[in-house]
Amino acid sequence: MKVLVAVKRVVDYNVKIRIKADKSGVDTANLKMSMNPFDEIAVEEAIRWKEQGKANEVIVLSIGPQSAQDTLRTALAMGADRAILVKTDDEVQPLAVAKLIKAVAKTEAPDVILLGKQAIDDDSNQTGQMLAALLGWPQGTFVSSATPDENHRITVIREIDGGLETLSLVCPCVLTTDLRLNEPRYASLPNIMKAKKKPLDVTTPADLGVDTTPRLTLLKVEEPPTRKAGMIVGSVSELVEKLKNEAKVL
Amino acid sequence: MRALVIAEHDNRHIKPATHATVTAALQLGGTVDILVAGTRCAAVADQAAKITGVGKVLLADDAVFAEFLAEPLSTLIVGLAEDYDALVAAASAAGKNIMPRVAAFLDVQQVSDVIAVVSPDTFVRPIYAGNALATVRSNDKKRVITARATAFEAATETGTAVIEAIPTVSDPGLSRFLERRVTESVRPELTSARVIVAGGRGIGSDSAFSLVSQLADILGGAVGASRAAVDAGFIPNDAQVGQTGKIVAPDLYIAVGISGAIQHLAGMKDSKVIVAINKDGDAPIFQIADYGLVADVFEAVPELIDSLNA
Numbered sequence: 001m002k003v004l005v006a007v008k009r010v011v012d013y014n015v016k017i018r019i020k021a022d023k024s025g026v027d028t029a030n031l032k033m034s035m036n037p038f039d040e041i042a043v044e045e046a047i048r049w050k051e052q053g054k055a056n057e058v059i060v061l062s063i064g065p066q067s068a069q070d071t072l073r074t075a076l077a078m079g080a081d082r083a084i085l086v087k088t089d090d091e092v093q094p095l096a097v098a099k100l101i102k103a104v105a106k107t108e109a110p111d112v113i114l115l116g117k118q119a120i121d122d123d124s125n126q127t128g129q130m131l132a133a134l135l136g137w138p139q140g141t142f143v144s145s146a147t148p149d150e151n152h153r154i155t156v157i158r159e160i161d162g163g164l165e166t167l168s169l170v171c172p173c174v175l176t177t178d179l180r181l182n183e184p185r186y187a188s189l190p191n192i193m194k195a196k197k198k199p200l201d202v203t204t205p206a207d208l209g210v211d212t213t214p215r216l217t218l219l220k221v222e223e224p225p226t227r228k229a230g231m232i233v234g235s236v237s238e239l240v241e242k243l244k245n246e247a248k249v250l
Numbered sequence: 251m252r253a254l255v256i257a258e259h260d261n262r263h264i265k266p267a268t269h270a271t272v273t274a275a276l277q278l279g280g281t282v283d284i285l286v287a288g289t290r291c292a293a294v295a296d297q298a299a300k301i302t303g304v305g306k307v308l309l310a311d312d313a314v315f316a317e318f319l320a321e322p323l324s325t326l327i328v329g330l331a332e333d334y335d336a337l338v339a340a341a342s343a344a345g346k347n348i349m350p351r352v353a354a355f356l357d358v359q360q361v362s363d364v365i366a367v368v369s370p371d372t373f374v375r376p377i378y379a380g381n382a383l384a385t386v387r388s389n390d391k392k393r394v395i396t397a398r399a400t401a402f403e404a405a406t407e408t409g410t411a412v413i414e415a416i417p418t419v420s421d422p423g424l425s426r427f428l429e430r431r432v433t434e435s436v437r438p439e440l441t442s443a444r445v446i447v448a449g450g451r452g453i454g455s456d457s458a459f460s461l462v463s464q465l466a467d468i469l470g471g472a473v474g475a476s477r478a479a480v481d482a483g484f485i486p487n488d489a490q491v492g493q494t495g496k497i498v499a500p501d502l503y504i505a506v507g508i509s510g511a512i513q514h515l516a517g518m519k520d521s522k523v524i525v526a527i528n529k530d531g532d533a534p535i536f537q538i539a540d541y542g543l544v545a546d547v548f549e550a551v552p553e554l555i556d557s558l559n560a
């Protein structure tokens with residue numbers, strides 16, 4: 001089984017972002033960048049399949065600027081076999097990302113494509129589903145368990161609003177990961193060194209014949225409304241009194 | 251402008267998020283129809299017909315939709331899209347699963363998790379875990395939108411829309427439903443509850459988590475949780491509130507043993523009144539709480555339960 005994993009370089013989840021004074025966007029200059037946490041889970045899952053003998057090759061793919069190579073190297077250090085960077089400095093929105101991944105999938109012909117369920121910067125939660133549509137493949141989204149079997153099918157457990165749902169998908173298919181699928185490993189120093197020698201191919205949207213012109217125009221970015229300052233109460237009885245008589249919610 | 255809302259339901263009852271979605275769709279400024287796709291779901295179509303502002307209910311009643319699989323549902327919706335300028339669903343697990351698939355088939359860039367409709371093509375949506383609000387304009391020929399239910403008033407039920415049965419689609423056979431394990435609960439549903447008591451890692455164990463449920467029950471509320479509490483197995487996944495869990499905005503949110511990471515705040519900071527109980531006075535949750543109590547959960551919560559029972 002050949003597995004393709006798509007990863008995005010995003011502002012680290014621990015960093016508090018700043019909005020540009022002219023409201024034109026979020027200022028990401030000089031911020032700590034990391035692999036999107038959900039994508040890290042996707043990489044980990046593919047590597048585990050390889051270690052279990054269920055997958056024979058794990059390819060990681062990123063779309064972004066030159067610096068997205070760092071994210072790919074991290075995935076290689078975790079255990080992926082080779083990497084592909086679709087290099088662009090432009091903003092690429094989910095539909096165009098899905099088209100680019102599709103173009104790579106056409107030549108690589110993976111049995112499974114794994115992606116994070118959402119990127120923690122734009123929080124769109126779209127790319128995997130769009131990719132599945134464009135390829136005409138089944139989709140297993142928000143997956144907290146994924147078990148490939150001998151019959152070229154994968155059984156997935158999905159996190160849904162009411163609980164959990166189990167589906168059986170035919171391969172090739174697209175899966176998007178939820179938080180509880182696994183706990184990603186840290187790359188060891190020797191593996192980080194080894195990753196530097198693993199193959200990393202660079203291509204471009206133009207090479208792949210994909211138009212990435214944004215379909216959404218960003219008009220402005222603003223701070224969310226702030227809550228007015230609250231108070232610290234001294235005791236449970238004071239809390240109850242406030243909730244009853246001031247907030248009137250009891 | 252003609253909008254089609256995708257109703258969310260379980261073949262018996264329409265989910266309240268649908269009413270908020272209708273409100274969002276009406277703000278696009280044109281007519282709103284509603285699609286009920288399921289199996290033996292005529293009762294749901296009747297409920298949908300009562301929602302104020304709905305012009306017509308399209309009923310696709312077929313076993314192929316029984317489990318709401320994304321593949322047949324998206325085929326159905328794409329087939330209806332020609333008659334509509336906008337397709338709108340709730341930004342729920344179901345809406346998030348289906349709508350991007352629809353959007354890609356239509357070559358449309360979806361606008362996810364809309365919290366305000368500025369004009370028929372311009373929308374506000376949170377990014378970076380709600381730490382920024384982006385206003386975006388769609389340049390596509392159609393709109394595919396998911397709306398955040400807590401950001402729109404629920405439409406009322408004074409309508410008498412006509413119900414029209416529509417042709418079904420065949421199952422592409424790409425995925426097969428095996429099982430659904432729904433968390434059974436007599437408590438109100440998290441996303442529409444008036445009161446939520448949420449527990450975090452600070453609760454320490456799944457047996458101690460019953461303190462959270464007891465407090466919720468006295469208040470007639472729902473039980474929520476941080477990611478850490480779910481990961482630790484104190485409570486099932488569907489209770490997770492946050493950036494990547496459920497978005498809630500109850501009248502009263504009581505956070506117990508939750509530190510207040512931005513990913514958690516993203517899911518609950520629009521609650522009307524927020525109470526935080528945490529033994530660490532520096533916990534970030536206190537920065538957004540209306541009422542903070544610096545105390546040990548195991549002392550404060552039993553005392554709170556007693557005083558509310560009294």
Ligand SMILES: Cc1cc2nc3c(=O)[nH]c(=O)nc-3n(C[C@H](O)[C@H](O)[C@H](O)COP(=O)(O)OP(=O)(O)OC[C@H]3O[C@@H](n4cnc5c(N)ncnc54)[C@H](O)[C@@H]3O)c2cc1C
Pocket residue numbers: 013037038120449450451452453475476477478479490491492493494495496506507508509510511512513514517527528529530533545546547548
């Ligand atoms: C990609 C990604 C997505 C995420 N999505 C979400 C999400 O949707 N929702 C979410 O909640 N988190 C999410 N997180 C996790 C988030 O970053 C935090 O790790 C998590 O919210 C912490 O949960 P907590 O507050 O319960 O635990 P902690 O941060 O460990 O806090 C526990 C708190 O309990 C207090 N405490 C301990 N013992 C007691 C006691 N006896 N009495 C009183 N107080 C006590 C402590 O002082 C502490 O403040 C996400 C993280 C990532 C990376």
